Every structure is written in C-alpha cells, then in structure tokens.
Amino acid sequence: xxxxxxxxxxxxxxxxxxxxxxxxxxxxxxxxxxxxxxxxxxxxxxxxxxxxxxxxxxxxxxxxxxxxxxxxxxxxxxxxxxxxxxxxxxxxxxxxxxxxxxxxxxxxxxxxxxxxxxxxxxxxxxxxxxxxxxxxxxxxxxxxxxxxxxxxxxxxxxxxxxxxxxxxxxxxxxxxxxxxxxxxxxxxxxxxxxxxxxxxxxxxxxxxxxxxxxxxxxxxxxxxxxxxxxxxxxxxx
Amino acid sequence: xxxxxxxxxxxxxxxxxxxxxxxxxxxxxxxxxxxxxxxxxxxxxxxxxxxxxxxxxxxxxxxxxxxxxxxxxxxxxxxxxxxxxxxxxxxxxxxxxxxxxxxxxxxxxxxxxxxxxxxxxxxxxxxxxxxxxxxxxxxxxxxxxxxxxxxxxxxxxxxxxxxxxxxxxxxxxxxxxxxxxxxxxxxxxxxxxxxxxxxxxxxxxxxxxxxxxxxxxxxxxxxxxxxxxxxxxxxxxxxxxxxxxxxxxxxxxxxxxxxxxxxxxxxxxxxxxxxxxxxxxxxxxxxxxxxx
Ligand SMILES: Nc1ncnc2c1ncn2[C@@H]1O[C@H](COP(=O)(O)OP(=O)(O)OP(=O)(O)O)[C@@H](O)[C@H]1O
Ligand SMILES: [Mg+2]
Numbered sequence: 018x019x020x021x022x023x024x025x026x027x028x029x030x031x032x033x034x035x036x037x038x039x040x041x042x043x044x045x046x047x048x049x050x051x052x053x054x055x056x057x058x059x060x061x062x063x064x065x066x067x068x069x070x071x072x073x074x075x076x077x078x079x080x081x082x083x084x085x086x087x088x089x090x091x092x093x094x095x096x097x098x099x100x101x102x103x104x105x106x107x108x109x110x111x112x113x114x115x116x117x118x119x120x121x122x123x124x125x126x127x128x129x130x131x132x133x134x135x136x137x138x139x140x141x142x143x144x145x146x147x148x149x150x151x152x153x154x155x156x157x158x159x160x161x162x163x164x165x166x167x168x169x170x171x172x173x174x175x176x177x178x179x180x181x182x183x184x185x186x187x188x189x190x191x192x193x194x195x196x197x198x199x200x201x202x203x204x205x206x207x208x209x210x211x212x213x214x215x216x217x218x219x220x221x222x223x224x225x226x227x228x229x230x231x232x233x234x235x236x237x238x239x240x241x242x243x244x245x246x247x248x249x250x251x252x253x254x
Numbered sequence: 255x256x257x258x259x260x261x262x263x264x265x266x267x268x269x270x271x272x273x274x275x276x277x278x279x280x281x282x283x284x285x286x287x288x289x290x291x292x293x294x295x296x297x298x299x300x301x302x303x304x305x306x307x308x309x310x311x312x313x314x315x316x317x318x319x320x321x322x323x324x325x326x327x328x329x330x331x332x333x334x335x336x337x338x339x340x341x342x343x344x345x346x347x348x349x350x351x352x353x354x355x356x357x358x359x360x361x362x363x364x365x366x367x368x369x370x371x372x373x374x375x376x377x378x379x380x381x382x383x384x385x386x387x388x389x390x391x392x393x394x395x396x397x398x399x400x401x402x403x404x405x406x407x408x409x410x411x412x413x414x415x416x417x418x419x420x421x422x423x424x425x426x427x428x429x430x431x432x433x434x435x436x437x438x439x440x441x442x443x444x445x446x447x448x449x450x451x452x453x454x455x456x457x458x459x460x461x462x463x464x465x466x467x468x469x470x471x472x473x474x475x476x477x478x479x480x481x482x483x484x485x486x487x488x489x490x491x492x493x494x495x496x497x498x499x500x501x502x503x504x505x506x507x508x509x510x511x512x513x514x515x516x517x518x519x520x521x522x523x524x525x526x527x528x529x530x531x532x533x534x535x536x537x538x539x540x541x542x543x544x545x546x
Contacts, residue, residue: 122436
C-alpha cells in the first residue's frame with residue numbers, strides 16, 4: 018500500500034486564532050481513516066486545509082507524493098480530492114441534477130457522465146426520484162446524500178467527509194455509513210471527520226484524535242475504541 | 255387612448271435601457287455580492303467609444319460596436335484587477351465606497367480624454383417614425399433598443415442556464431465556498447462576471463447614443479435610475495432587474511405625460527420608496543436573503 022495523503026506539521030490561523038498547531042497524519046491508499054475530536058478541536062479546519070480552501074501558515078501537505086500545500090482547490094479537485102463539507106453546503110436554488118453537474122465541474126465537457134449518475138443513483142436511489150427538485154427543498158438526509166453524490170461526481174480518489182452524521186436520525190446515519198463503506202470498497206480512499214466517535218471507529222481502519230489543534234492520539238480504530246481515555250472522553254465511558 | 259399607448263411604448267423603450275444597465279448591476283451583485291456603483295459611467299464610456307469609432311473614425315457600426323465592447327470590458331477588468339480586487343481584500347465596505355468615487359473619477363477622466371462638449375450621434379436606422387396606427391408610432395431607434403434588450407436578456411438567460419460557466423456563476427452566487435470545493439476558480443468567475451457587466455453597459459451605451467446627447471455626464475443619471483430599477487426589482491435578481499427597469503421606464507413616462515414632466519425624476523424615487531416600504535426585499539427579491 019502506498020501513502021495517498023501526508024499531512025506534515027500543518028498550522029493554520031483564522032486571524033490571530035491558531036486553529037491548527039502542527040497536525041501530522043497519513044492516509045494509505047484504500048483506507049478509511051477517521052478524525053475524531055471535541056467541538057472546536059480543528060477538524061473542519063484540517064479538512065479545509067487539505068481541500069485547498071484554507072491557507073496553511075506552516076507545514077506541508079502532499080498527495081501521492083506531490084506537494085499540494087499551496088495548490089488551489091480547482092487543481093486539487095482535478096487531482097482527485099473532493100470534500101463533503103460540514104453542513105452539506107448544497108446549492109439551494111439549483112436542482113438536484115444541477116448540483117450533481119456542478120460536482121463534475123472540473124471534468125471535461127466531452128466526458129459522458131451517465132455512468133457516474135447511475136453509480137450515484139445506485140447508492141442513493143432517493144436522489145433519482147428528486148432530480149428536478151431544488152437542493153434547498155430536500156430533507157437534511159437527502160441533502161447529505163446529495164453532498165456525497167456531488168463530491169463523487171469529480172471521481173475522487175480521496176474523499177474527505179466532514180460530519181456525515183450531523184443532525185440526522187441514527188437509522189439514516191447507519192445506512193449512510195454503509196454507503197461510504199461501499200464507496201470505499203470500490204476503490205475510493207476515505208478520510209472522515211466525525212462527531213459520532215462510536216460509529217466512526219466501527220467503520221474505519223485507523224483513527225486520529227485531535228485536541229485543540231494537535232493530534233493527541235492515533236492508532237487502529239479497534240485499539241482506540243478500547244482505549245480507556247478515548248472511551249471516557251469520546252465514547253461516553 | 256392613443257396617447258396612453260404611445261406612452262407605454264416610450265416607457266417600455268426607456269425601461270429597456272434601464273433594464274440592461276440594471277442587469278449589469280445585478281449580475282455583479284448577485285454573483286460576487288459586491289455592489290459596483292460605477293456602472294453608469296462604464297455605460298458612458300461605452301457610449302463615447304461608440305461615438306469615437308462610429309462617428310469620429312467613421313468605422314462600420316458593427317465594428318464600432320465590437321471595439322467599444324472590447325475596450326469597455328478591458329477598462330473594467332483593469333479597474334477590477336488593479337483597484338477593486340486589492341480593496342475588496344481589505345473590506346467590502348471600502349470597495350463599495352471606492353466604486354462611488356470611481357464613478358466621479360471616470361467622469362473626469364472621460365472629460366480629459368473626450369472633452370467636455372456634447373456630441374450628437376446620428377440616428378442609426380433613420381429618424382422616420384414607424385407608424386403602427388394613424389396616431390401611434392415608434393422611432394426605429396426605440397424599437398431597436400427594445401429588440402437589443404430582449405436579445406441580451408435571452409442570451410444571458412441561456413448562458414446562465416445552459417452553459418457550464420453560467421451554472422458555475424449561479425453556484426458562486428448561491429454558495430461561493432461550495433463552488434470552490436467543486437473546483438470553480440473564483441478569480442475566473444470574477445473576471446467573467448465583470449466582463450459581462452461591462453459588455454452589457456457598453457452595448458446599452460452605444461445603442462442609446464442616438465437618443466441621448468453624448469456627454470460625459472450622461473452616465474450619472476441613467477446609472478442611478480438603473481440602480482433604482484435593480485433595487486426595486488430585488489437586488490441580485492435578474493428577472494427583478496428587468497421588471498424594475500421596465501416598470502421604472504413606464505412610471506416615468508406616464509408620470510411625465512399625465513402629471514408633470516418637471517417631476518419626471520422624482521417619480522423614480524417616489525416609486526422606489528413605495529416599493530421598498532411595501533416589499534423591502536424588492537418586487538422579486540427573496541426574503542430569505544435578509545434573514546439571519
Ligand atoms: N471562520 C472562522 N473564523 C474564526 N475562527 C474560526 C473560524 N472557523 C473556525 N474557527 C475557530 O477555529 C477553531 C477550530 O474550528 P473547527 O471548525 O476546525 O473545529 P471542529 O473541530 O470542526 O469543530 P466542530 O466539531 O464543532 O465542527 C475553533 O476554535 C473555531 O472557533
Ligand atoms: Mg467541524
């Protein structure tokens with residue numbers, strides 16, 4: 018297995034607030050890696066840094082060995098990294114179909130997207146029934162499906178997901194995680210930020226625990242799920 | 255009755271002019287969330303360039319039009335790159351104020367380049383009114399302006415709905431952050447948006463040159479009216495800009511004919527105040543923009 022993503026001592030600021038104080042992590046090709054941590058720990062900031070929509074004040078990020086620390090998000094998407102952002106960020110006035118089309122923005126105009134649509138409708142049949150509905154009028158769960166589907170439209174090799182479970186019913190979250198596991202099986206590497214540590218550890222190979230802008234712990238998800246400290250703080254004892 | 259119909263015809267053709275420039279304001283505000291108050295003077299520059307190429311240089315009309323569009327676009331893009339963009343990095347309020355100052359600057363710069371005289375632009379398609387009935391007629395120039403406005407609106411609509419770049423502009427207008435996650439390059443969209451706004455303003459400038467006197471001050475009042483039209487329709491909403499433009503043209507013309515032509519400009523403001531009182535978000539504006 019080869020390293021697909023390497024984050025090395027990355028720092029990031031919002032004005033004078035240092036949100037990341039030197040984060041390092043590594044993702045191997047084919048893995049599901051999860052990042053857990055309390056509110057405000059810096060998880061979303063880390064994802065934005067990788068996706069190229071947040072400037073890094075120090076450190077390096079490399080993808081397949083190529084330095085992407087200062088690469089813009091347009092190129093990063095093209096290289097094969099897509100982010101499902103926190104809060105879904107659907108284009109509310111665009112239809113479901115147009116939202117998906119936007120996901121394929123970096124792909125060539127000439128490319129046939131029908132197999133991509135089929136793939137996404139295979140994972141999320143609900144989206145197919147709502148093709149012409151406006152993104153903003155979908156339910157929270159449907160929006161999350163659309164956000165994942167939209168990200169898949171760029172055919173990412175590395176899919177970043179920020180808070181898949183946020184605000185969704187447990188049954189739905191469970192099935193979304195199943196969907197992500199299947200996407201992973203078909204060859205997409207996944208880096209997942211999650212509030213629901215229980216579920217995240219259950220569905221991932223390895224995990225990093227972030228505390229106030231630094232990695233506090235890391236290891237296989239099984240190990241961490243049995244770690245006393247993790248159990249106490251993140252798994253509710 | 256024929257007076258009323260005559261009035262409606264002139265109202266719509268004046269409204270078409272407001273609508274085109276209102277669209278320029280709207281596309282900038284809707285897509286980039288930045289208000290640029292210099293569009294009236296960009297319109298004036300387009301008009302002067304048209305005059306220079308068509309009258310002074312005696313070039314064929316289509317060539318003069320194309321050259322005017324190209325140069326107006328370049329001027330606005332240079333302003334965007336050199337002035338607006340760096341200032342926007344500091345604060346959007348500063349940009350807002352800068353563009354107000356820019357309008358004055360452009361007017362003065364135009365006086366230096368083109369002089370302070372007023373020029374007349376010859377009628378493009380003859381000045382014999384086209385008779386519709388015995389008492390109702392329309393000037394060819396006004397008919398052309400309505401036609402141009404319809405074509406521009408249709409072209410813009412097709413561009414926004416059917417092209418990849420148009421869809422990207424819509425996404426940026428809804429959620430610039432998500433658009434950048436899709437790989438949309440914000441600088442590129444900024445350039446395209448400003449180019450479209452400049453093209454709209456200069457096309458309006460060239461086609462209305464035969465109606466108005468070509469002076470460096472022509473942009474101030476028309477730019478303001480177009481801004482009123484855009485706000486009235488719901489700032490940032492294209493359909494609203496068109497509706498606002500046409501309504502404003504109609505109100506002015508009807509007011510001038512039936513009430514008093516001396517208060518023509520006041521009608522625009524009175525109407526704006528009434529509309530904003532009843533519907534603060536503008537006629538077609540979305541309330542949600544003002545929530546949270
Ligand atoms: N736009 C912003 N401006 C200023 N500070 C910010 C901004 N976004 C985040 N922060 C701060 O940066 C720190 C890290 O935020 P971040 O969103 O990365 O946390 P998180 O781990 O994703 O939290 P959550 O679990 O609540 O989503 C927090 O202290 C937060 O207040
Ligand atoms: Mg977060």
